[in-house]
Structure formats: structure tokens, C-alpha cells
Amino acid sequence: MTRTKASIRLRYAGTVALFLLPSAIPLALFTLVPMAGSLWTSLHEWNLITPMRWVGLDNYVELLGEERTRAAFGHTLYFIAGYLPLVYAGGFGLALLLNRAMRGRNVLRAIYFLPVVSSWVVVALMWKWLLNPASGIVNQLLALVGLDGPGWWTDPDWAMPSIILASAWKDLGFVMVILLAGLQAIPQEYRDAAKVDGATGFKSFRHITFPLLSPATFFVVVISLINGFQVFDQVHVMTGGGPAGASQVVVEQVYDLTFRYGRAGAASALSWLLFVVILLVTLVQIRAQRRWVNYG
Amino acid sequence: MGKVLRAIPVLLGALVMLFPFAWTVVTSLTPDGALLSIPPDFAPGDASLDAYRRLLEAMPFWRIVLNSAWIAVASTVLQLLTSSMAAYAFARLPFPGRNALFAVYLATLMVPMQVLVVPLFLEMRAVNLVDTYFALLAPTIASAFGVFLLRQAIAQVPREFDEAAVLDGAGHLRVFAFVIVPLIRPALATFAIFGFIASWNSYLWPLVIIRSPEFMTIPLGLASLHGEFTTEWNVVMAGSVVSVVPILVLYLFAQKHVIASVAQSGLK
Incomplete structure (x- = not known):
């Protein structure tokens, strides 16, 4: 039994x-x-060839004191500061425009989504060519209207804006689709009720649309920030972190520390620092969402 | 009037979205000499397939395309299988420590590939698997995201369905394969699409683990092509066209489903 x-x-x-x-x-x-x-x-010093040597927290201490680390986080924040507002404002505007009934809306939505399914490498190469300082089409078009286009990814001042532009172009459709779904989930009665109470146009937008869209906005911001901190593919292809380190972001630095400078210990420490930063930023957002995200 | 005004920015935007793709195709058809002249010295009659021919000479391109295809299919199939099975266990098979184990699965979701890439490379090097198909595939055999997604789907299936099958004498494997899997097909399809696209487009891990052209996938092949032909953009753009066409064709077929599943992810 x-x-x-x-x-x-x-x-x-x-x-x-x-x-x-x-x-x-x-x-x-x-x-x-x-x-x-x-x-x-x-926790070790290791050049990938000779045996590891225990150094305790030295890698972390060293990294925190290094100018290069601060620069890498600075460039990453620069990327986020340019990319997030651009992609959010653009995606939001498009979602608002496409929210009303319109002929060919699904076709348009599909077109905006094309870059989302393309690989970062292809998108980065396309834009590197479009923004080629000498023979790229963008500068040639600018020349037609008498403007002298910048050096884009070959110019330290313009390297990051070039990367931001390509990235925003790729992700615009993603943000638009998320926000459009959020907009379409708002019951028309709410807007009608607001209209009865005399709220139209901007007022209705501020008090009805925006609060009810806050869960979708929250999702977009959380995802974009995580992706922003992890930015690598497009940087590696477009500039490799250059010129003169002007677009050296954190993950590019992790890659270089490992495969160029043979500092596997420092590279691992830096990737953990990045992880902690992402974790903290995400946790702060989850805490702060109570104040502004409306899950009515 | 409002309608027309609204349509203008949307159409202009669509043009901005389409133009880079169109320009890529145009560039790929431009003969070598015409490429760098300013203003562009190119008439449609001059179109040539030279760039495509040179592309095929420069690298084992078809092999690289084939690599990407079978790796993407294999990783999608493996992830579907391993994730749906684990999801079934977490949703339907009570056992001690189940919640704790599920928490461990979820915790792995938070660790980005960027943190894993260096130690994973070292792990593969320790067992002599650098520059192999296995290493390329390894990190995508299982997916915690898939387990999470599919567990939600299985949890929504009413238990009466399983119970009816159990009364008929079916074991868990049969309930899973013949009752649950058919009922969660939409979730499986969503996950399959994302898995395929992620694998097809993946760059960082192949970049780190692959050295030989014969094991390269498309993103890696393209990037190395760009390293080789730094100024010959027609060849690079020809490679881009070949690499982007399959995924776009797949996308156009599954377009409604892809967009619907992305849209849903923001509503939770």
C-alpha cells in the first residue's frame, strides 16, 4: 500500500x-x-590569459574614480535625454492623429512599424549612409536649399545626435502602437461626459486623455529607459564609440574593456554597475507611478 | 478640413519611414562609379546588379542567410517547447517550492544580455565552444519571458478542460499536448513571432562568440561587410536589402498579429 x-x-x-x-x-x-x-x-583582475588575481572591490572603486566611466554614463544619459523625448513626443503625436477614423490607417500603422522589425545593424548602416557627410543624401538635400550639412557621425559634436536620430526613427512605430492601443482603450463616454461638463480640446486632453493614457505612457517610459541604458548595437555599428570617444556608451565600454583592453574583471564590474543603475531607475519609477499613473 | 490637415503630417511621417528603405534599394542598384559623385550621377537606366554580385563574391552570403534562418527557427522552436512545458508545470502541477522556483525564473528576466555576455563568452571558452553553432544557440534555448507569458495564458484556460481529459485517462503529457497547447495557440504565436525576430536581429552575442564567416549570422555578416567595404556603400546596401527582405515579408504576413500583440503589452 x-x-x-x-x-x-x-x-x-x-x-x-x-x-x-x-x-x-x-x-x-x-x-x-x-x-x-x-x-x-x-572581484578579480583578469586579462583573459594569465590566471585571475583576487582584488576584492578594487575594480568597482577604480571604475567609480575613472573619468572614462563617468564619460560613458554621461554619454548614455545624453542618448536617453535625446532619444526618449523625441520618440515619445513623435509617437504620441502620431497616435493622436491616427486615433480618429481615417482611410488607410492600418496601412500607415504598418508602415510606421517597418523599422521596428528590422535589425539594428541594418538600421544603423542605412542611417550611416543617409548621413554620410560627403555623399549622403541628407547633406545633399540640405545643400540644395543652401545649407551646409554637419559631419554627422564623423564629427564628435554630431555623433550622438546621429545615433539618436536613427534610434528614434527605428522605435517611433513601437511607441506609437503602444500609445494608440492605450488611446483606443479609453471609452468614448468619458470624453462625451467631459464635453457635457464643458471640457473640450486641450482641457479634455489634459484631464481625460492624458491621465487615462498614463499606464501606456508608464510602460513606454520604463521600457525606453531600460533599452536606453543598454544601447549598443547602433552605436557599435555607426561610430564604435567615436569619434574620439564622443559616443562611448556604457555597454560599448564593457565590450572594449573585455576585448580591447583585456580587463575582464573591470568589464564585469562595469556591467554590474549598469545593472544596479537600471534596477534603481526602474524601482524609482515603479514607486513614483502611484503618484501619476491612473489604473482606473 | 480637419481630416486633410491631420493626414498631412501622418503621410509626411510615413514618407520619412519609407524613404530610407527605398534609398537603400536605390543605392544597392547604383553602379560603383556613380556612387560618390556629387550631385548623384545616377539614372534609372544605369541600374546594375554589380553590387549584389560583389556581395556574393565577398562572403559566403547564402550560407550566412541560411545560418540566420535555421538558428532563428531552431531557437524559436526550442523556446516554444521549453517555455510552454515549464509554463504548464507552474500553472498546473503543484509541488513544494514552486513559487520560489518561479521567482528564480523571473529574476533571470531582469538580468540583461549585456551583463551576461562576457561571463557567457568565458564559459563557452572554458568548454571550447567559442565559434560554434551550439554557442550561438545556447542562450536562446530557454526563455524566462516565454515561461511568464505562457503561464498567464495557461492560467486562463478553465480547469474543466484538463479534468475532462484526465477522466478519459489522459496523463499530464497528453493533457499538455492535446488540450492545453491547442488552447493557447494565440499566445504561442505571439511568442514565436517575437522569438524569431529577436533571433534574426540579434547582434551582441554573435559578435562576441563567432569568429569564422561560416558561422556568422546576417547582422554580424553585414557589420563585417561594412568593415571591409567602408566606402562601397552599394555593396553594403545590397547586403542590407537581402537581410531585411525576409523579415519584412514575414512581418507583412503576420502584420496584424504582430501589432496587436505589441499593442497589448502596454495595456497590462
């Missing part, structure tokens, strides 16, 4: 294992082990 009970339990445990192990083993091997390895490496 007890034996059959035990064998039933054993069979059940086997079933659970059968369902879980195909994901648990790869997650353990390719996520948890590297996480632990990364923490461990961050």
Missing part, C-alpha cells in the same frame, strides 16, 4: 521534472552560472 503511494509520488516528481528540466537546465547553465561567474570575475 505505502509502496504504491511512494511510487505514485515518484512518478509525479518525475513528471514535474520532465516539464521543468528542459528550461531549468539551460537557464541554470546559460544565465545563472554566468551571473555568478560575472560577480566572481568582477
Whole structure:
């Protein structure tokens, strides 16, 4: 009797294992082990060739004191400060315009979404060519109207704006689709009720549309900030962090520390610093959302 | 009047969205000499496929396209399988420590690839797997995001469905395969689309782990092409066209579904 009970339990445990192990083993091997390895490496000095040397928290202390680290975070913040308002304002404007019934709306929506499914490498290459200082079409068009186009990604002052432009172009459709879905979820009765109370135009927008859209806005801001802090592909292809380090963002710095300078320990430490920053920023937003996000 | 005024910025914007794609195609058809002349010295009659021919000579391009395709399919299929099975366990199979284990799954979601890429490279190097298909595929065999997404979908399936099957004598594997999976097809499709696009476009991990052209995927191949042909933009744009066409065709077929699933993610 007890034996059959035990064998039933054993069979059940086997079933659970059968369902879980195909994901648990790869997650353990390719996520948890590297996480632990990364923490461990961050406490060592290691050039990837000679044996590791324990340095405790030295990598972190050193990084925090390094001008290059501050510059990398500064460039990343510069990217976010340019990219987020651009992509949000653009996406919001488009969502408002497309929210009303309009012929060909679905086609337009699909067009705006095209860059979202394209790879960052392709988008970065396209824009590198469009913004080519000498023979790119953008500067040639500017020349037609008598303007002398800048050096774009070859000019330290214009490298980051070039990256921001390409990134905003790629993600505009994503933001628009999220906000448009948020707008369409607002019941028309709310606006009608506001109209009865005399709120139209901007007033209705401020007191009805914007608050009711706040969950979608919150989602866009959280995702964009996370992606913004992790920006890499387009930077690596368009400028490689240059010219003269003008667009050296944090992940580019992690890459260079590992594969150019052979400082695996410092690279791991820097990636953890980035992770902590992203975590803190996200937590602050989740706390702050109570004040402004309306889940009516 | 309002309608026309509204249409103008939207149409202008659509033009801005389409123009870079169009210009990429035009550039890819431009003969070498005409490329750098200012103003552009190019008439439609001069169109040539030279850039495409040179592209094929410069690198094993079809092999690279094939790599991207099978890697994307394999990683999508593997993720669908491993994630839906784990999701079934978390939704339907009670066991001690289930919530704690689910929390561990969710925690892995928060760690970005950027943190993992260096140690994962070192791990692969330690077992001599750098520059192999396996290493390329490894981080995408399982997906905590998929487990999370599909668990939600399974939780919404009424239990009566499983119970009816169990009464008929079905074990968990059969309930999973013949009752649950057909009922969560929309969620599976959403996840499959995202998985495929993510794999097709992935750049950082292949960049770190792959050295030989024969194991490269398209984004990596394109970037290295750009390193080789720094000024020959017609060749680089030809590569871009070939790489972007399959994903755009796929997108156009699944367009409504893709947009609907993205739209939903913001509503939660």
C-alpha cells in the first residue's frame, strides 16, 4: 500500500521534472552560472590569459574614480535625454492623429512599424549612409536649399545626435502602437461626459486623455529607459564609440574593456554597475507611478 | 478640413519611414562609379546588379542567410517547447517550492544580455565552444519571458478542460499536448513571432562568440561587410536589402498579429 503511494509520488516528481528540466537546465547553465561567474570575475583582475588575481572591490572603486566611466554614463544619459523625448513626443503625436477614423490607417500603422522589425545593424548602416557627410543624401538635400550639412557621425559634436536620430526613427512605430492601443482603450463616454461638463480640446486632453493614457505612457517610459541604458548595437555599428570617444556608451565600454583592453574583471564590474543603475531607475519609477499613473 | 490637415503630417511621417528603405534599394542598384559623385550621377537606366554580385563574391552570403534562418527557427522552436512545458508545470502541477522556483525564473528576466555576455563568452571558452553553432544557440534555448507569458495564458484556460481529459485517462503529457497547447495557440504565436525576430536581429552575442564567416549570422555578416567595404556603400546596401527582405515579408504576413500583440503589452 505505502509502496504504491511512494511510487505514485515518484512518478509525479518525475513528471514535474520532465516539464521543468528542459528550461531549468539551460537557464541554470546559460544565465545563472554566468551571473555568478560575472560577480566572481568582477572581484578579480583578469586579462583573459594569465590566471585571475583576487582584488576584492578594487575594480568597482577604480571604475567609480575613472573619468572614462563617468564619460560613458554621461554619454548614455545624453542618448536617453535625446532619444526618449523625441520618440515619445513623435509617437504620441502620431497616435493622436491616427486615433480618429481615417482611410488607410492600418496601412500607415504598418508602415510606421517597418523599422521596428528590422535589425539594428541594418538600421544603423542605412542611417550611416543617409548621413554620410560627403555623399549622403541628407547633406545633399540640405545643400540644395543652401545649407551646409554637419559631419554627422564623423564629427564628435554630431555623433550622438546621429545615433539618436536613427534610434528614434527605428522605435517611433513601437511607441506609437503602444500609445494608440492605450488611446483606443479609453471609452468614448468619458470624453462625451467631459464635453457635457464643458471640457473640450486641450482641457479634455489634459484631464481625460492624458491621465487615462498614463499606464501606456508608464510602460513606454520604463521600457525606453531600460533599452536606453543598454544601447549598443547602433552605436557599435555607426561610430564604435567615436569619434574620439564622443559616443562611448556604457555597454560599448564593457565590450572594449573585455576585448580591447583585456580587463575582464573591470568589464564585469562595469556591467554590474549598469545593472544596479537600471534596477534603481526602474524601482524609482515603479514607486513614483502611484503618484501619476491612473489604473482606473 | 480637419481630416486633410491631420493626414498631412501622418503621410509626411510615413514618407520619412519609407524613404530610407527605398534609398537603400536605390543605392544597392547604383553602379560603383556613380556612387560618390556629387550631385548623384545616377539614372534609372544605369541600374546594375554589380553590387549584389560583389556581395556574393565577398562572403559566403547564402550560407550566412541560411545560418540566420535555421538558428532563428531552431531557437524559436526550442523556446516554444521549453517555455510552454515549464509554463504548464507552474500553472498546473503543484509541488513544494514552486513559487520560489518561479521567482528564480523571473529574476533571470531582469538580468540583461549585456551583463551576461562576457561571463557567457568565458564559459563557452572554458568548454571550447567559442565559434560554434551550439554557442550561438545556447542562450536562446530557454526563455524566462516565454515561461511568464505562457503561464498567464495557461492560467486562463478553465480547469474543466484538463479534468475532462484526465477522466478519459489522459496523463499530464497528453493533457499538455492535446488540450492545453491547442488552447493557447494565440499566445504561442505571439511568442514565436517575437522569438524569431529577436533571433534574426540579434547582434551582441554573435559578435562576441563567432569568429569564422561560416558561422556568422546576417547582422554580424553585414557589420563585417561594412568593415571591409567602408566606402562601397552599394555593396553594403545590397547586403542590407537581402537581410531585411525576409523579415519584412514575414512581418507583412503576420502584420496584424504582430501589432496587436505589441499593442497589448502596454495595456497590462
